[in-house]
Amino acid sequence: MKTICIFLGSSKGNHEAYMKAAKTMGQEIAKRGLTCVYGGSCTGIMNELANSVLEAGGTVIGVTIQALKDKEEFHKGLSELHVLPTMSERKNLMIQLSDGFIALPGGIGTFEEFFEVYTLAQLGFHDKPCGLLNVNDFYKPLELLLAKAEGEGFMKKPYKESLAYSEDPAELLELLLEKKPISQIPDC
Numbered sequence: 001m002k003t004i005c006i007f008l009g010s011s012k013g014n015h016e017a018y019m020k021a022a023k024t025m026g027q028e029i030a031k032r033g034l035t036c037v038y039g040g041s042c043t044g045i046m047n048e049l050a051n052s053v054l055e056a057g058g059t060v061i062g063v064t065i066q067a068l069k070d071k072e073e074f075h076k077g078l079s080e081l082h083v084l085p086t087m088s089e090r091k092n093l094m095i096q097l098s099d100g101f102i103a104l105p106g107g108i109g110t111f112e113e114f115f116e117v118y119t120l121a122q123l124g125f126h127d128k129p130c131g132l133l134n135v136n137d138f139y140k141p142l143e144l145l146l147a148k149a150e151g152e153g154f155m156k157k158p159y160k161e162s163l164a165y166s167e168d169p170a171e172l173l174e175l176l177l178e179k180k181p182i183s184q185i186p187d188c
Contacts, residue, residue, distance in 0.1 A: 001034065001099040001100050001129075001176065001177055002034060002035060002099055003034060003035040003036075003037055003061075003097055003098050003099050003100075004029060004034050004035070004036060004037070004098060004099065004100050004101070004102060004173070004176070005036075005037040005038065005094050005095075005097070005098035005100070005101045005102070005117075006025065006029075006036060006037070006038045006049055006101075006102050006103075006104060007038075007039075007101065007102070007103045007104070007106060007109075007110045007113040007114045008022060008038065008039075008045050008046055008049060008103065008104035008105065008106045008110055009044055009045055009046065009104070009105060009106030009107055009109075009110055010039070010041045010043045010044045010045075010046050010106075011043070011044040011045070011106075011107070012044045012045060013044070013045065013105055015135075015136050017135050017136045018045050018104070018105050018135055018136070018138075019045055019048050021045075021104060021105075021133060021135040021169060022045035022046075022048040022049040022052070022104060023048050023049070023051075023052040024052075024169045024170075025049060025052075025102070025104065025133065025169040025173075026048070026049045026050070026051070026052025026053040026054075026055075026056065026058070027052050027053075027056050027169075028169045028170045028173055029053050029058055029173070030052070030053045030056030030057055030058030031056065032173060033058075034058070034173075035058070035059040035060070035061060035079075036049065036050070036053045036058060036059065036060045036061070037060075037061045037062075037063060037094055037097050037098050038050065038060065038061075038062060038063075039062065039063065039064055040062025040063060040064040040074045040075055040078065040081055041062075041064075041072065041073075041074060041075065042073055042074055042075040042076070043072075043073070045104060045105070045106075047075065049104070050062070050075050050077075050078065051077075054077055054078075054079075059079040060075075060077075060078050060079050061078065061079060061080045061081075061082070061097060062074060062075060062078045062080070062081040062082070063081075063082045063084070063090050063093050063094050063097070064081070064082070064083055064084070064090065065083065065084055065085065065086060065087055065089075065090050066083055066084070066085055069083050091113060091116060091117075094113075095117060095120070095126065095128075098128065099128055100128050100129045100130070100131070100176045100179075101114065101117045101118075101128060101129070101130045101131070102130075102131045102132070102133055102172060102173075102176070103131075103132050103133065103139075104133045104135065105133075105135055105136070105138040105139075114130070114132075117130060118130045118163065121162070122159050122162075129162075129164065129175075129176040129179035130162070130163055130164070130176075131163065131164035131165065131166070131172050131175060131176050131179075132163065132164070132165050132172075133166065133167070133169060133172055134165050134166060134167050135167060139165065143165060146160050146163070147160065162179070164176055164179055
C-alpha cells in the first residue's frame with residue numbers, strides 16, 4: 001500500500017477526541033511513508049489530518065469539485081489539489097489514486113463516500129481494503145447495523161468481516177495492510 005484515502009468531516013465535532021484522532025492518523029500515515037488522499041479542506045478534522053501529515057514530512061493530495069472550490073477555502077499547503085467538475089468524477093479519482101480507504105467520524109458526505117467504496121469492493125470493482133476509525137464509539141451503531149443486516153440475511157458474513165475497525169489509528173493502518181481482499185475471502 002502506497003496511498004490511503006481518508007474520508008472525514010470538515011467540522012471539528014463535539015469531542016476533542018476527533019481532532020486528536022485526525023492528528024494521530026496523519027502522523028501514522030506519514031510515519032509509514034504513505035500518501036494521504038482526502039477532500040482538500042482546511043477546516044475541522046480535515047485540516048488537522050492534512051496539517052499533521054505535512055508537518056511529519058508526508059504527502060497530501062486534495063480532491064474536490066469546482067463548486068466547492070468557488071465557495072470554500074482549501075488547504076494552501078497541499079502537495080497536489082485536483083479540482084473536478086462533479087462529485088462522481090471526484091470520487092472516481094479518489095478511488096483511482098488510493099490503495100485503501102478509512103473513514104474517520106463525519107457526516108452524511110463521509111458516510112456516502114465510504115459506503116460507495118465499500119460497495120464497489122463487494123461488487124468486485126476493486127480489491128482495496130476498507131476500515132473505520134471508531135473514535136469515541138462513533139461507528140459502533142454502524143457495526144451493530146451491519147451485524148443486523150447479516151443476521152437478517154441481507155449481507156454475507158465475509159463482506160461484514162472484510163471491514164476493519166479500530167479505535168487506534170496505528171492499529172487500523174496495520175489491519176488494512178494485512179487485510180485480504182474480499183475476492184480472496186471464502187464463501188463470497
